[in-house]
Amino acid sequence: MSRGTLIDLLYLFSATTFIIALKGLGSPKHARRGNMVAAFGMLVAIVATFFNHVGGHSLRHVWLILLAMAIGVIVAVPTARFVKMTAMPQLVAIFNGVGGGAAALVSITEFIHIKSSHPATYVILEVLLGVLIGTVSFAGSAVAFAKLQELMTGRPVTYPGQQLINGVVGVAALALIVTILVTASTSLLWVLFALAFVLGVIFVLPIGGADVPVLISLLNAFTGLAVAASGFTLGSNLLIVAGTLVGASGILLTRLMSKAMGRSLSNVLFSAFGSVITASGATTRDDGRSVRSGTPEDIAILLGFSSRVVIIPGYGLAVAQGQHVLRELAELLEAKGIEVFYAIHPVAGRMPGHMNVLLAEANVPYEQLIELDEANSELATADVALVVGANDTVNPAAVDDPSSPIYGMPIIHADLAENVVFLKRSMRPGFAGIENDLLYNPKTTLVFGDAKDTLTKMVAAVKAN
Amino acid sequence: MHNVLLQYATVLILTAFVGTEIIAKVPSILHTPLMSGSNAIHGVILVGSMLILGGATTNLQEILGFLAVILATLNVVGGFVVTDRMLEMFKPRAPRVKETPRDEVAP
Known part of the structure; x- marks a missing residue:
């Protein structure tokens, strides 16, 4: 067997492990093993590549490759290992973005490389698609990272003429692609690179913080497609298979996620356009309604007299790192x-499934985690709905108010319970930036303060009783 | 040469169907790990980046290839490590043995 055939066989092996891995990631039992399988397949592909030939020569610059890899490993491992669980979403965003950037660079370099040999039009088209999609993913992920990391506002960024400007940039990019197809000009390729960067930024700006996870999933699919495009250019089946797998599954996953929020994908991506007036109108509404607040000790007594408590955790819990104290409180009550049940909204936290990860980390037993439908039937007979750091997922506006940006999203009906208790940092609206009428409900008691502090005080008070 | 294009297109179409088929029934709690895991898989662009740098003949190509390898390594390594950290939380739970904290608080 020749060296080339052996390497191709190893690549085929890697491609197969990726399919097996994705399949495994879909079931809770095999997910972790699935990830390991993919990592092993990746290692095989990388090692095999060191023995590959490019243009009839063995690999040049092996030391340079190893140096670049070492830099990547030294940066990536500590970042991935030690960043807090709450910061996971932005981490996924940034690791996705760099992948898109790499795909764009590969396409650009390959273009410079093959240009002199007068490549066929379809080859140039593959290159241009790789550059365009990869760069959009890179720039978009960077903005998504900034939004989640709160380096910039999480609100949709809108400005007059936004639709027009985005349209013009999009059309310009298309026109540029056609021009490059005809002229095969390298300098125009750099212009396309810059234009794609701008396109990625302005595409993401109007998307609100709460929708960013769906967006990251979409950009993840984009990077997959950019990798597939590079695979066409380089003539690599491995890249085509892996890229297309991620692209196809990523687009489906994006649709599943927006479905979990009760919205269509186009609504998630484009709803902020032209909604400037309604959004600002809704957030500044203040008609002097009063709220009722209580102390942690009041709530401890209320909980002590209950027979059924449903806890509704949200991102605020995660930010306060209160999940361990919450579990302690739940065990005391039990x-x-x-x-005691924990009602988990599909999009609680900042990514679907985020809250399950955080509670599992705090050793909350699986059996106590209930999903949306079950939660709503339990709440009808519950004495207390304890909302810890959640807001949008219990907002009745999603049911009552057709003008609300979250209208149509399935919610947890905390208002069905006898009493509603909100642990909140302040009266500030949630991530989606929408006022919550439930706060003004006569059933509702608010406890202001850091969720962890409040929960700690409640634990002490329950113990004392 | 158009046959090559056709062969790649065949792979693309078939893989697209496989990709949508195998994740069609994923429970919502696994959406985040799945996204993160597939994020690591597209890090296979590292293979492409290595070939680009390994075939570089000019300074510009070397610089671009070098950057590409760094970025792709970040994608691969970061992607797999983050996903593993998430999935660590999903390990099958042993019967709860840590009963001590509960005993000491129950009056």
Whole structure:
């Protein structure tokens, strides 16, 4: 067997592991093993590549490759290992973005390389698609990172004429692609690179913070497609298979995610356009309604007299790192014979499934985690709905108010319970930036302060009773 | 040469169907790890980046290839490590043995 055939066989092996891995990632039992399988397949592909030939020569610059890899590993491992669980979404965004950037660079370099040999038009088209999609993913992920990391506002950024400007940039990019197809000009390729960067930024700006996870999933699919395009250019089946797998599954996953929010994908991506007036109108509404607030000790007594408590955790819990204290409180209540459930909204936290990860980390038993439908039937007979750091996922505006940006999203009906208790940092609206009428409901008691502090005080008070 | 294009297109179309088919029934709690895991898989662009740098003949190509390898390595390594960290939380739970904290608080 020749060296080339052996390497191709190893690549085929890697491509197969990626398919097996994706399949495994879909089931809770095999997910972790699935990830390991993919990592192993990746290692095989990388090692095999060191023995590959490019243009009839063995690989040049091996030391340079190893140096670049070492730099990547030294930066990536500590970042991925030690960043807080709450910062996971932005981490995924940035790791996705650099992949898109790499795909764009590969396409550009390959173009410079093959230009002298007068490549066929379809080859240039593959290059241009790789550059365009990869760069959009890179720039878009960077903006998504900035939004999640709160380096910039999480609100949709809108300005007059936005639709027009985006349209013009989009059309310009298309015109440029056609021009480059005809002229095969390298300098115009750099212009396309810059234009794609601008396109990525302005595409993401109007998307609100709460929708960013869906966006990251879409950009993830984009990077996959950019990798597939590079695979066409380089003539690599491995890149085509892996890129297309991620592209196809990523687009489906994006649709599943927006479905979990009760919205269509186009609504998630484009709803901020032209909605400037309604959004600002809704957030500044202040008709002097009053709220009722209580102390942690009041709530501890209320909980002590309950027979069924449903906890509705949200991102605020994660930010306060209060999940361990919350579990302690729940165990105390259980010891008193009180039934405790955690109602998990599909998009609680900042990514679907984020809250499950955080609660699992705090050793909350699986059996106590209930999903949306079950939660709503439990809430009808619950004495207390304890909302810890959640807001949008319990906002009745999603049911009552057709003008609300979250209208149509399935919510947890906390208002069905006998009493509603909100642990909140302040009266500030949630991530989606929408006022919550439930706060003004006569059933509702608010406890202001850091969720972890409040929960700690509640634990002490429950113990004392 | 158009046959090559056709062969790649065949791979693309078939893989697209496989990709949508195998994740069609994923429970929502696994959406985040799945996204993160597939994020690591497209890090296979590292293979492409290595070939680009390995075939570079000018300074410009070397610089671009070098950058590409760094970025792609970040994608691969970061992607797999983050996903593993997420999935660590999903390990099958042993029967709860840590009963001590509960005993000491129950009066």
